[in-house]
Amino acid sequence: MASVTAEPMVQRVLWLRRLVYAFVWVDVLVLTPWVRDHGHVPRDLYRPLLLERVLHLPAPTPRLVGVVLVALLASSAVAAVGRAPRLAGVAVFALYLEWMFIAFSYGKVDHDRFTFLVALAVLPTVDHLRRDTAVFAVRAVQVAAVLTYLLSVYAKHRFGGGLETWLDSTTLLRAVVRRGTFIGDVLAHQPWMLHVAQYLVVGMEMASPLLLVPGRVGKAMLAAVVAFHLATFATVTILFLPHVVCLTAFLPLEKIELGPFRMRRRGATVPEGVV
Amino acid sequence: MKLRLTVGALALAAVLAGTLWGQDDDFPVGPFRMYATSAKPTGTVRIAELWGVRPDGTRVLLQAHDVGLRRAELEGQLPRFRKDPSLLAALATPAYVEIRLEERERRIVDRRVQPHQKRILVASWHR
Numbered sequence A: 001m002a003s004v005t006a007e008p009m010v011q012r013v014l015w016l017r018r019l020v021y022a023f024v025w026v027d028v029l030v031l032t033p034w035v036r037d038h039g040h041v042p043r044d045l046y047r048p049l050l051l052e053r054v055l056h057l058p059a060p061t062p063r064l065v066g067v068v069l070v071a072l073l074a075s076s077a078v079a080a081v082g083r084a085p086r087l088a089g090v091a092v093f094a095l096y097l098e099w100m101f102i103a104f105s106y107g108k109v110d111h112d113r114f115t116f117l118v119a120l121a122v123l124p125t126v127d128h129l130r131r132d133t134a135v136f137a138v139r140a141v142q143v144a145a146v147l148t149y150l151l152s153v154y155a156k157h158r159f160g161g162g163l164e165t166w167l168d169s170t171t172l173l174r175a176v177v178r179r180g181t182f183i184g185d186v187l188a189h190q191p192w193m194l195h196v197a198q199y200l201v202v203g204m205e206m207a208s209p210l211l212l213v214p215g216r217v218g219k220a221m222l223a224a225v226v227a228f229h230l231a232t233f234a235t236v237t238i239l240f241l242p243h244v245v246c247l248t249a250f251l252p253l254e255k256i257e258l259g260p261f262r263m264r265r266r267g268a269t270v271p272e273g274v275v
Numbered sequence B: 001m002k003l004r005l006t007v008g009a010l011a012l013a014a015v016l017a018g019t020l021w022g023q024d025d026d027f028p029v030g031p032f033r034m035y036a037t038s039a040k041p042t043g044t045v046r047i048a049e050l051w052g053v054r055p056d057g058t059r060v061l062l063q064a065h066d067v068g069l070r071r072a073e074l075e076g077q078l079p080r081f082r083k084d085p086s087l088l089a090a091l092a093t094p095a096y097v098e099i100r101l102e103e104r105e106r107r108i109v110d111r112r113v114q115p116h117q118k119r120i121l122v123a124s125w126h127r
Helices: A008-031 A034-040 A050-055 A062-080 A085-104 A114-125 A131-159 A163-167 A171-179 A182-188 A191-212 A216-236 A241-250 B002-021 B071-076 B078-083 B085-091
Strands: A003-005 A269-271 B043-053 B059-061 B098-109 B112-126
Touching (some): A008 A062, A008 A085, A008 A114, A008 A131, A008 A241, A034 A062, A034 A085, A085 A114, A114 A241, A114 B002, A131 A163, A131 A191, A131 A241, A131 B002, A163 A191, A171 A182, A171 A216, A171 B043, A171 B098, A182 A191, A182 A216, A191 A216, B071 B078, B078 B085, B085 B098, B085 B112
Antiparallel strands (some): B043 B059, B098 B112
């Protein structure tokens, strides 16, 4: 039987694993039910992405989507409870990537999955007896989250005709017009606030490496980032939830004490099945 | 650990290259271009809508779940529908005699959203 140590970073990875794999169920069944519909979309509208073409992956059909769905849910359930973490984890990574190909091959690619995919890729590499592997996994997820913000600044520069142009553009106003909530509609009548918000967004994104700083600075940055995601949801109902789940890698999850998941004393070794 | 660091470095290089030169097609290492385009203070916002027309002429706004495609996906493939309206047939159900892909246009003048809006036909398909 595999064993785990009570080392905080190992404990954090165990919590991250529970959260990430359980989230696969929420994502597939609740948040993005439209992915399943793609099995019924005519093949004429299928636009395979580069990796799908290179790997010669088949076009989605109702049967393929059904098989991937069941296999993904089953493997993530196994991985979430910590059984066969390597095998189940690798299966979840491969199946979730295929699920993303099914999702994004019809004319629109979402950009909130990078950190989540990194988490799925590194979680199976963790050896519960080796602290360094847990540290690597947590840091990889954290760096991926920071990159998502930081590199999106460059994308604004590249696709927005220069960062200065983007900052003074009406991108947020148009987003609100297209899919605004009642809060967004109020802001649409105060366009200067959305204009200022564009500066704040870029400021937050450029400051995002501060997330990696220990102590108060990192915590304050995390609060700013969470505020950004809440504001985005409140105004245009967009919530980058797979990414937000990964932000828990910045939290001291190892301090969670919850019945059977109670943290063991530092240095103690307990059988995996008991944790 | 050496292997982990090597794979990590390669993944980092891929995502940096994707940001610098890539496109959405390169998922999962394409550029993070959500809301990255710029729009002038005065211009038009276009929102794609898919309508089904019943035999009695009533129009029904079709939702993503009805046709299996999200609005952003319709918009992503808009030029294809414009060029070949018969693609819309693939989205039809027996309840409708006509499928209309329209764009709702909203004017913005000097950051002010204008009250009026109009609809423009992009492509249509008749049974």
